[in-house]
Amino acid sequence: MDDIKILKGNIIYTKTKDEFEICEHGYLVCKDGKVEGIYQTLPFRLGGEPIEDHGDCLIIPGMTDLHIHAPQYTFRGTGMDLELLEWLETNTFPEEAKYKDVLYANEAYAKFAKNLKHSSTTRACVFGTIHRRSTLVLMDHLERSGLVTMVGKVNMDRNSPDELREGTQESAEETVEWMKDVQHKKYKNTLPILTPRFIPSCTDELLDMLKMVQMRYQIPVQSHLSENLSEIEWVKELCPYAEFYGDAYDHFGLFGADAPTVMAHCVYSTEEEIQRMKENGVYVVHCPESNENLSSGIAPVKRYLEEGLSVGLGSDVAGGSTENLFRAMAHAIQMSKMRWRLVDQKYPALKSEEAFYMATKGGGSFFGKVGSFEEGYEFDAVVLDDSRLESSRQMSVKDRLERMIYLADEREVKAKYVRGNKII
Ligand code: GUN
Ligand code: FE
Numbered sequence: 001m002d003d004i005k006i007l008k009g010n011i012i013y014t015k016t017k018d019e020f021e022i023c024e025h026g027y028l029v030c031k032d033g034k035v036e037g038i039y040q041t042l043p044f045r046l047g048g049e050p051i052e053d054h055g056d057c058l059i060i061p062g063m064t065d066l067h068i069h070a071p072q073y074t075f076r077g078t079g080m081d082l083e084l085l086e087w088l089e090t091n092t093f094p095e096e097a098k099y100k101d102v103l104y105a106n107e108a109y110a111k112f113a114k115n116l117k118h119s120s121t122t123r124a125c126v127f128g129t130i131h132r133r134s135t136l137v138l139m140d141h142l143e144r145s146g147l148v149t150m151v152g153k154v155n156m157d158r159n160s161p162d163e164l165r166e167g168t169q170e171s172a173e174e175t176v177e178w179m180k181d182v183q184h185k186k187y188k189n190t191l192p193i194l195t196p197r198f199i200p201s202c203t204d205e206l207l208d209m210l211k212m213v214q215m216r217y218q219i220p221v222q223s224h225l226s227e228n229l230s231e232i233e234w235v236k237e238l239c240p241y242a243e244f245y246g247d248a249y250d251h252f253g254l255f256g257a258d259a260p261t262v263m264a265h266c267v268y269s270t271e272e273e274i275q276r277m278k279e280n281g282v283y284v285v286h287c288p289e290s291n292e293n294l295s296s297g298i299a300p301v302k303r304y305l306e307e308g309l310s311v312g313l314g315s316d317v318a319g320g321s322t323e324n325l326f327r328a329m330a331h332a333i334q335m336s337k338m339r340w341r342l343v344d345q346k347y348p349a350l351k352s353e354e355a356f357y358m359a360t361k362g363g364g365s366f367f368g369k370v371g372s373f374e375e376g377y378e379f380d381a382v383v384l385d386d387s388r389l390e391s392s393r394q395m396s397v398k399d400r401l402e403r404m405i406y407l408a409d410e411r412e413v414k415a416k417y418v419r420g421n422k423i424i
Contacts, residue, residue, distance in 0.1 A: 062122025312363020
């Protein structure tokens with residue numbers, strides 16, 4: 001017997017970045033965890049199946065947070081008066097060092113996983129810390145949440161305090177041990193991703209070893225790229241052989257050439273770096289709120305989209321204050337207006353379609369056929385009840401979605417499906 005689920009409501013999604021597809025009071029059919037189709041009137045053959053009727057609610061694809069730091073969730077919304085490198089030293093590294101304690105990690109990660117589960121996010125690329133056991137605890141919590149995630153044990157063997165620095169050999173060996181642990185755990189929804197923190201945290205020797213790990217286990221890669229001007233200068237000093245920041249990763253085969261790779265930020269990518277990202281299929285993660293809070297700058301996302309790069313959105317908690325990706329969409333649009341006004345009139349501001357696309361299909365594609373309701377896509381769906389935001393005015397479905405971008409949070413999330421499974 002096929003496993004059929006039918007949701008009824010106002011269905012809205014993006015096939016392309018330029019346009020919403022809308023089916024008002026339509027039927028969204030899931031078959032064996034995949035989208036079977038969208039219908040204005042239900043086909044006769046499906047007449048006998050039960051229907052979950054969500055009335056006037058909106059139904060959208062699940063969102064993908066392509067960049068979030070789980071251990072930083074504890075201090076989100078605080079300590080934003082510094083730039084990246086000082087912020088890492090003052091706020092981030094001392095907090096991450098606490099995750100050596102598995103009990104501390106267990107408590108913190110339980111809250112993180114619970115809140116992520118109740119957000120509009122169905123998929124995420126998540127940073128842990130350098131600690132292998134605590135990262136497994138994070139993966140256990142995420143597996144239980146029903147979300148589909150890629151999680152990384154972070155690698156760091158230089159330029160951090162003693163409590164948050166591994167030996168070079170140790171970092172590589174612990175990563176291999178972690179991979180073995182992960183294989184043993186047989187997670188269904190929680191995948192490992194190689195996570196060298198960023199170039200200033202990883203010696204050349206370590207990156208060489210991590211490439212061996214990547215090849216041995218065939219895993220994807222996540223890191224940070226061209227986020228902040230002082231960081232970029234520092235990378236030039238640390239890697240004089242590199243033509244540009246991303247070339248330092250590419251030097252070690254960790255820049256998309258033979259594994260799916262996501263790089264957060266890309267605020268200051270040079271022409272050469274953009275070209276290499278295109279050639280290697282590197283994903284850009286735009287993290288607008290983080291870029292504001294850490295005074296990093298305004299990434300040229302509109303250009304990345306127009307040039308056909310793969311772009312998704314990241315909350316980058318705790319550079320960003322919230323896991324709510326509606327906020328990330330609004331910040332992306334608002335930042336793009338400031339960029340157009342103050343920096344570069346060549347590219348107009350992002351439209352709501354483009355912000356929505358990045359949060360759903362754009363980032364979702366890193367997980368495969370995810371983030372759309374086209375036939376064959378994995379059935380990740382979020383039902384949104386906007387009655388809390390109601391005005392007495394008549395509004396179109398598109399206007400209601402736009403209002404959600406600016407005003408919605410987890411209170412609007414009424415039901416959520418991941419790969420066809422109802423998780424809330
Ligand atoms: N670069 C290296 N580590 C980090 C981090 O934790 N957050 C951000 N935003 N950038 C980084
Ligand atoms: Fe980050």
